[in-house]
Amino acid sequence: MSAPVPLSRNRHYHILWSSQLFSELAAEITQIAFPLLILALAGSPLSIGIASSVLMAANMVAIVPAGVIADRWNRKRIMLVCMGLRAAVMTGLALAVLTGTAGFALVLVVAAVEGFLGAVFDPVEHAALPQVVPADQLARAVARNSARPFVATLLGPALAGFLFTVHPVTPIAADAVMLGLSFVALVFLRLPRRVSTPDDGEPAQGIGADVAEGFRWLLGNPLLRVTLLWMIVCNLVFSALVIIVLAVSGEQNVEAGEIGLTMACMGAGGLLGGVFADRLRAALPEPVILLGFSWLAAALVGAMALTPPGILLGVLLGVMMFFVPVANTMVLTYQLVTTPDRLRGRMSSILGFCSGGAGALGPLLGGLLADSGATPGLLACSAVLAAVALAVTASPRLRRFPSVRPGPATPDGQAAAAGRDADGEGAEETVDARG
Numbered sequence: 006m007s008a009p010v011p012l013s014r015n016r017h018y019h020i021l022w023s024s025q026l027f028s029e030l031a032a033e034i035t036q037i038a039f040p041l042l043i044l045a046l047a048g049s050p051l052s053i054g055i056a057s058s059v060l061m062a063a064n065m066v067a068i069v070p071a072g073v074i075a076d077r078w079n080r081k082r083i084m085l086v087c088m089g090l091r092a093a094v095m096t097g098l099a100l101a102v103l104t105g106t107a108g109f110a111l112v113l114v115v116a117a118v119e120g121f122l123g124a125v126f127d128p129v130e131h132a133a134l135p136q137v138v139p140a141d142q143l144a145r146a147v148a149r150n151s152a153r154p155f156v157a158t159l160l161g162p163a164l165a166g167f168l169f170t171v172h173p174v175t176p177i178a179a180d181a182v183m184l185g186l187s188f189v190a191l192v193f194l195r196l197p198r199r200v201s202t203p204d205d206g207e208p209a210q211g212i213g214a215d216v217a218e219g220f221r222w223l224l225g226n227p228l229l230r231v232t233l234l235w236m237i238v239c240n241l242v243f244s245a246l247v248i249i250v251l252a253v254s255g256e257q258n259v260e261a262g263e264i265g266l267t268m269a270c271m272g273a274g275g276l277l278g279g280v281f282a283d284r285l286r287a288a289l290p291e292p293v294i295l296l297g298f299s300w301l302a303a304a305l306v307g308a309m310a311l312t313p314p315g316i317l318l319g320v321l322l323g324v325m326m327f328f329v330p331v332a333n334t335m336v337l338t339y340q341l342v343t344t345p346d347r348l349r350g351r352m353s354s355i356l357g358f359c360s361g362g363a364g365a366l367g368p369l370l371g372g373l374l375a376d377s378g379a380t381p382g383l384l385a386c387s388a389v390l391a392a393v394a395l396a397v398t399a400s401p402r403l404r405r406f407p408s409v410r411p412g413p414a415t416p417d418g419q420a421a422a423a424g425r426d427a428d429g430e431g432a433e434e435t436v437d438a439r440g
Contacts (some may be wrong), residue, residue, distance in 0.1 A: 009139040012146060017137040020194045025130055026153050027187035028088065028123075031095070031180045033161020034168075035119065038176035041169045042102065043112060052109055056116045061365060063120030068128070068358045073215040075129040075350025080136070081196050087126040088191055092184035094118045099177040127357060132349035135341055136196045144338040145283045151330035151337075152279020159272045219351025226343065228402055232336045233356060235295075237363045238393050239302070242386050243329075244367025245374060246306065247271070249382045250322065252375035254314040267319030274323030275330060282330040291335050291406040298332040299394035301325070303387050310383035339407070 012018060039060075040053045074083060098115045101107035138146040168175040223229050247268075254264045286294065305325045312318050344352045374382030397403045 009142065012138065012142045012149075015138065015142075017195055018134075018146060020190050021130065021133065021137055022150065022153065024084075024088070024187045024190040024194070025150075026156065027183045027190070028091075028126070029154055029157035030161050030164075031091075031183035031187070032119075032123065033157045034165040034176050034180050034183070037162045037165035038169060038180065039112065039116065041165075042107075042173055042177065043109065045173050046107065046109060046112070056109075056112055059113050060116040060120035063117040064124040065358065065361065065365075067121045067124035068354050068361065069216055069351075070212055070354075071125040072128045072219055072351035072354025073212050074125060075132045075354070076215070076219075076347055080129050080133045080350075081191065081194055083129045084126055084133070084191050084194075085188065087122045087129075088184055088188040091119060091122050091126075092181055092188055095177060095181040095184055099174050099181050102174040102177055124357075128350045128353035131353040132346075133196055135346070135349070137194075140342070143341060144286060144334060147338045147341070148279065148283035148286060148330065148334040151282055151333050152276055155272050155276035155279055155326075159269065159276060216351065219348060219355055222344070222348050223352055223355055228406070229340060229343065229352075231400065231403060232340070233359060235299075235393065235397070236336065236356070236360050238389065240360045241363040241367045241370065242306075242389050244364045245371035246309075246322075246367075246383070246386050248368045248371025249375045249379065249386070250309075250314070250318055252372065253379035253382075254318070257314045259314050263315055266316055267322070270316070270319030270323035271326050274326035278327035278330040281327075282334045285331040286334050289331075291339075291408050292404050294332055294335050295403055295406055296394070296397055298328050299390070299397045301328060303390035303394050306383055306390055307387035310380045310387060314379070335406075 010016075039056055043052050043056060094115055098107065098111065101111055134146060134150070135143055164179070165176045168179055223233065250267065251264065254267065259267075289297075302325055305321050309318055309321050312321060340352060340356070341349065371382075374385055377385075
């Protein structure tokens with residue numbers, strides 16, 4: 006048997022990675038371009054809020070059923086359909102803006118379609134990753150993927166703002182081009198035939214039964230269940246934290262450029278963390294990563310409560326975000342290797358629904374906390390993170406978080422876990438990754 010191709014030369018991994026990068030860049034451009042376009046169309050701040058709510062609602066409605074789609078049908082075909090439709094819809098909006106026929110109703114329709122199709126695409130892409138990456142390279146691939154959103158976050162908003170100053174149509178046209186490039190890249194993607202699908206000799210279940218099966222799998226696995234809760238709380242607090250920093254900076258008359266630099270520090274920290282995530286993951290035991298990140302986040306947010314608004318807050322945010330990719334890499338790799346291929350899409354969509362919901366509620370929580378002042382709000386966030394860190398420290402299961410090691414695939418694509426009893430407890434564990 007020939008040796009696996011190194012990740013750096015894995016053509017199909019790079020196709021999947023670059024396709025999603027184009028998609029994420031387009032999403033970041035949209036996030037800035039849509040509000041600017043609505044205002045240019047004589048809209049109001051309320052109209053911006055309505056459009057954002059429509060996009061988010063469409064995303065949340067679609068994301069859980071999307072996991073069933075990812076598990077039941079051809080994943081490459083689903084990604085092509087989603088990306089092709091997104092490119093076509095954005096092209097139509099660009100033409101409408103160019104000809105002066107665009108209106109708020111059209112923007113709402115495009116926002117709904119964008120939110121819906123993006124929700125369908127994401128769990129499919131996530132579930133497809135182990136199909137193009139060998140088991141012993143999966144953690145490295147997840148680590149490299151963790152840098153991708155930060156690249157998009159650093160480039161997308163600045164690009165959108167610049168393009169809008171040229172003409173209102175240019176960021177929308179750039180969106181269409183990015184999505185078109187993503188579609189073209191996916192045309193050349195080759196996914197190996199899956200070992201089995203739910204349709205192989207079995208009658209199809211209803212979508213409700215399929216969704217319920219995904220929830221049973223996730224909630225029935227003790228370690229997956231507790232890491233899901235960990236992700237939800239962290240996402241809730243981190244998204245609230247950003248709003249508190251922005252609100253307090255504005256109230257204390259921090260210059261707009263310095264506020265932008267503060268946010269750029271956060272993105273730069275995450276990007277650097279993504280670059281070094283694989284090395285840190287390989288050098289540190291999994292329990293050290295999980296416990297260390299949990300306590301470090303609580304300490305850094307506590308330090309932020311004593312720091313004046315401005316660039317120093319950005320530095321602390323950047324340091325915290327540096328360690329986010331390595332923690333995410335550890336957790337997401339475990340989730341992938343312990344989930345059968347036939348359930349990966351549903352696992353990903355449920356995680357996306359829960360963490361996305363927490364991320365959506367976070368700004369509301371941040372606004373409420375910011376009303377009480379910077380120091381009380383940041384101390385409240387620090388207290389929540391400290392409680393999480395204490396819970397992680399007190400949990401025998403998390404203190405023995407299993408390390409991921411390459412191993413043979415099982416018939417259904419599920420990894421084997423050594424040293425685990427019926428409750429998921431046991432001695433030091435090693436999870437064999439699957440191909």
